[in-house]
Amino acid sequence: MRRYLFNMEKIKYVKGAKPRVDCILCAIRDRDPDVSALEVFTGERVIVTVNLYPFNAGHLMIFPMRHVEDLAELDEAEALEMHRVTAISLRALREEFEPAGFNIGYNMGRESGASIDHIHQHIVPRYRNETGFLDVLGGTRIMVVDPRDAMERLKARFSLIGR
Numbered sequence: 001m002r003r004y005l006f007n008m009e010k011i012k013y014v015k016g017a018k019p020r021v022d023c024i025l026c027a028i029r030d031r032d033p034d035v036s037a038l039e040v041f042t043g044e045r046v047i048v049t050v051n052l053y054p055f056n057a058g059h060l061m062i063f064p065m066r067h068v069e070d071l072a073e074l075d076e077a078e079a080l081e082m083h084r085v086t087a088i089s090l091r092a093l094r095e096e097f098e099p100a101g102f103n104i105g106y107n108m109g110r111e112s113g114a115s116i117d118h119i120h121q122h123i124v125p126r127y128r129n130e131t132g133f134l135d136v137l138g139g140t141r142i143m144v145v146d147p148r149d150a151m152e153r154l155k156a157r158f159s160l161i162g163r
């Protein structure tokens with residue numbers, strides 16, 4: 001399983017059932033009270049959230065506010081901000097969690113393993129000795145750092161780095 005970069009469907013939903021909304025990312029953008037918004041940063045066109053079902057501590061998702069399902073449909077302003085916010089995110093993660101590396105990328109289409117149609121970029125911090133950091137039980141990775149705790153730490157870090 002660890003050979004896959006972004007095989008999100010293999011992750012057990014340890015936090016309970018998915019919220020019933022048309023698009024969870026649009027719902028986060030619209031601050032739907034039914035969605036547990038793990039938002040850590042809001043730009044002009046782009047939002048960053050902690051992944052509710054993370055691979056690793058600090059696993060982030062960056063997505064455009066506009067509901068776009070194809071990376072090629074981002075306009076230039078959105079694409080530029082995605083990149084700028086990615087850079088801010090890398091800095092925040094380095095300062096907060098000191099990862100040894102990152103996997104950064106998009107899944108597009110259900111066949112690629114994407115479980116959300118709304119385009120979103122994953123940033124997955126990678127750590128040395130990940131087996132010492134995480135328990136691997138029957139293919140399910142158990143997080144040591146609670147995503148909500150990671151959210152609070154990253155929120156504070158993002159606000160220090162600023163826009």
Ligand SMILES: [Zn+2]
Pocket residue numbers: 023024025026027066067068118
């Ligand atoms: Zn959407």
